[in-house]
Amino acid sequence: MSLQLQSIARTVGGSTHLHPVDALLEPGLHVLLGPTGAGKTSLMRLMAGLDAPSAGRVLQDGQDVTGVPVRRRSVAFVYQQFINYPSLSVFENIASPLRLKGEERGAIERRVREVASLLHIDHLLDRLPAELSGGQQQRTAIARALAKDARLLLLDEPLVNLDYKLREELRTELRALFERRGAVVVYSTTEPLEALTMGGSVLVMHEGRVLQTGPTAQVYHNPASEAVAEVFSDPPMNLVSVEVRGGIARFPQGLELPLTGHLGTLEDGAYRFGIRALHLSLRPKPGLPSLPARVELADISGSETFVHVHAEALDWVVQEEGVHEHGLGEPVTVYLDPTRLYAFGSDGRVRAAPVRGRGG
Amino acid sequence: MDKIENNKAWFLVLPVFVIVAISAIIPLMTVVNYAFQDIFSPQDRYWVGTEWFESVLADDDLHGALIRQFVFSFVILLVEIPLGIALALAMPARGWRASLALVLMALPLLIPWNVVGTIWQVFARADIGLGGWLVNALGIPYNYTNDPVAAWLTIVVMDVWHWTPLVVLLCYAGLRAIPDAYYQAAAIDGASAWKVFRYIELPKMRGVLLIAVLLRFMDSFMIYTEPFVVTGGGPGNATTFLSIHLTKIAIGQMDLGPAAAISIIYFLIILTLSFVFYNVMTRMGTGERA
Numbered sequence: 001m002s003l004q005l006q007s008i009a010r011t012v013g014g015s016t017h018l019h020p021v022d023a024l025l026e027p028g029l030h031v032l033l034g035p036t037g038a039g040k041t042s043l044m045r046l047m048a049g050l051d052a053p054s055a056g057r058v059l060q061d062g063q064d065v066t067g068v069p070v071r072r073r074s075v076a077f078v079y080q081q082f083i084n085y086p087s088l089s090v091f092e093n094i095a096s097p098l099r100l101k102g103e104e105r106g107a108i109e110r111r112v113r114e115v116a117s118l119l120h121i122d123h124l125l126d127r128l129p130a131e132l133s134g135g136q137q138q139r140t141a142i143a144r145a146l147a148k149d150a151r152l153l154l155l156d157e158p159l160v161n162l163d164y165k166l167r168e169e170l171r172t173e174l175r176a177l178f179e180r181r182g183a184v185v186v187y188s189t190t191e192p193l194e195a196l197t198m199g200g201s202v203l204v205m206h207e208g209r210v211l212q213t214g215p216t217a218q219v220y221h222n223p224a225s226e227a228v229a230e231v232f233s234d235p236p237m238n239l240v241s242v243e244v245r246g247g248i249a250r251f252p253q254g255l256e257l258p259l260t261g262h263l264g265t266l267e268d269g270a271y272r273f274g275i276r277a278l279h280l281s282l283r284p285k286p287g288l289p290s291l292p293a294r295v296e297l298a299d300i301s302g303s304e305t306f307v308h309v310h311a312e313a314l315d316w317v318v319q320e321e322g323v324h325e326h327g328l329g330e331p332v333t334v335y336l337d338p339t340r341l342y343a344f345g346s347d348g349r350v351r352a353a354p355v356r357g358r359g360g
Numbered sequence: 361m362d363k364i365e366n367n368k369a370w371f372l373v374l375p376v377f378v379i380v381a382i383s384a385i386i387p388l389m390t391v392v393n394y395a396f397q398d399i400f401s402p403q404d405r406y407w408v409g410t411e412w413f414e415s416v417l418a419d420d421d422l423h424g425a426l427i428r429q430f431v432f433s434f435v436i437l438l439v440e441i442p443l444g445i446a447l448a449l450a451m452p453a454r455g456w457r458a459s460l461a462l463v464l465m466a467l468p469l470l471i472p473w474n475v476v477g478t479i480w481q482v483f484a485r486a487d488i489g490l491g492g493w494l495v496n497a498l499g500i501p502y503n504y505t506n507d508p509v510a511a512w513l514t515i516v517v518m519d520v521w522h523w524t525p526l527v528v529l530l531c532y533a534g535l536r537a538i539p540d541a542y543y544q545a546a547a548i549d550g551a552s553a554w555k556v557f558r559y560i561e562l563p564k565m566r567g568v569l570l571i572a573v574l575l576r577f578m579d580s581f582m583i584y585t586e587p588f589v590v591t592g593g594g595p596g597n598a599t600t601f602l603s604i605h606l607t608k609i610a611i612g613q614m615d616l617g618p619a620a621a622i623s624i625i626y627f628l629i630i631l632t633l634s635f636v637f638y639n640v641m642t643r644m645g646t647g648e649r650a
Binding site: 048050070071072075076077079080081083085086087088096097100101148 | 539541542544545547548549550551555559560562563564
């Protein structure tokens with residue numbers, strides 16, 4: 001089935017939760033990416049039919065389902081919290097949507113065992129939700145959603161309350177599970193990395209608007225605007241205001257960068273240049289332009305170090321491989337790779353993007 | 361670490377020991393003393409063993425009071441728990457209406473117990489009380505001072521009025537603690553209102569219901585002030601509950617030995633039943649397969 005949104009919007013008591021959204025979701029995985037408060041949950045509730053849109057229409061396979069209550073649609077929903085029926089066993093939890101549909105006993109039994117084994121909870125069928133770990137509880141909730149075999153499966157930040165290790169494991173499993181289904185799967189997340197791992201197509205959301213849609217990797221490499229680049233980058237894309245005149249970009253720090261390659265076509269004027277943290281370096285790279293800055297904070301995460309640096313009119317984050325110690329206020333030189341620079345116009349639209357081929 | 365610090369720590373728990381000793385242990389042991397001895401004065405006392413227990417256990421008045429007490433507590437739980445749940449479900453969830461409902465619900469709980477008794481004593485009077493007069497005006501003969509059924513009804517209605525709000529407030533708090541996502545999940549599953557209640561709200565309220573049942577059982581089993589003010593245990597012995605019976609023996613007749621024996625029996629009944637309730641209800645939610 002396909003789900004089509006025709007300028008659906010939602011306003012509650014005068015405040016706009018969602019600006020008109022147009023989208024056509026074909027069977028497959030769609031990632032809703034955006035920071036908290038971007039309107040992801042609002043949009044999913046409209047897709048499910050839990051809320052009615054203030055304007056616009058929702059079409060399933062070309063049929064208008066805007067006013068159809070959720071119980072008469074084919075929808076399954078997985079929440080950020082682990083939502084299971086507290087007094088029912090794992091088996092009964094997974095079976096509950098099937099029982100409500102009035103399916104026969106044998107079919108229910110088969111389906112529950114099948115889904116439970118997909119999610120590796122077949123040995124827990126007799127337990128109560130309260131007797132399970134967080135990961136197992138969420139597996140149960142996902143199993144319940146899958147058992148229903150709904151044509152629209154919505155997952156609202158399902159892995160957010162799980163620990164890092166478990167999240168990676170379940171993420172990979174889920175991707176495999178979704179690939180085999182003919183349903184429209186919508187998966188929301190705040191994490192760019194999660195969106196990239198899940199693949200599929202992406203809808204980037206920010207402040208109640210869908211900013212850009214497209215295949216996930218493509219949107220990552222070719223953000224249409226500064227806002228998309230910031231949302232779909234972790235840490236957020238580093239930005240700086242520059243002045244371009246006669247094929248040379250002047251950075252506020254005095255750096256003058258002759259523009260070549262994909263930047264060569266920029267006309268004179270004011271721009272915002274953006275570059276991802278992993279394309280900056282604190283170690284000297286021959287031939288690369290550099291800026292002087294001071295260390296504000298060094299954040300070690302796993303095997304990487306995120307160094308927050310400050311210079312006039314610029315706060316950047318540099319991603320370094322390995323663990324590095326940096327003193328507060330230590331002067332450093334930031335090397336940047338001009339082939340990885342994005343250029344945005346004063347309206348926020350992208351003017352030039354790096355040519356793909358190497359690096360991420 | 362070193363010893364001096366450890367010794368000082370005892371001073372911190374000392375207040376608790378003192379309070380528990382004065383409020384619970386010493387009075388209880390005094391009662392035990394009285395229950396097994398015949399005490400005329402601190403110097404003049406005789407060991408009687410289980411004599412007091414044997415005599416009170418054979419006493420028909422105690423049997424009557426005990427049966428009345430059990431029936432009363434049973435009726436109270438049977439009415440107040442379902443009614444409390446129903447009212448909590450019907451209460452608005454948010455906005456000024458919720459605040460208003462909460463204040464109205466809390467009102468009876470703020471009134472001193474003897475005042476509640478006095479209010480109902482006057483309100484239910486057949487001659488000058490608004491409630492009693494109205495019932496009679498409707499053609500139903502009602503006078504709690506000479507009709508045992510009317511007296512019982514009055515006490516039960518009064519207790520329901522006084523204490524159901526406690527059950528409501530507990531259930532209401534339990535209901536508000538259920539995340540909205542549960543209701544959405546149920547709506548998506550297509551669950552009926554009954555199924556939502558049975559499989560989401562009721563299990564989620566188990567904790568607060570356990571507290572409500574325990575509190576209402578213990579309190580109703582110990583009820584004294586209100587029936588004492590309204591009926592004084594009458595007409596006849598119709599509303600002489602266990603505590604009223606006990607007071608009659610202890611203060612009215614100054615039979616301290618039998619009174620102490622009754623007190624201990626009374627205490628053991630409440631302790632045992634609370635223990636049973638607690639265990640049954642904590643298991644109910646976990647052992648259940650529906």
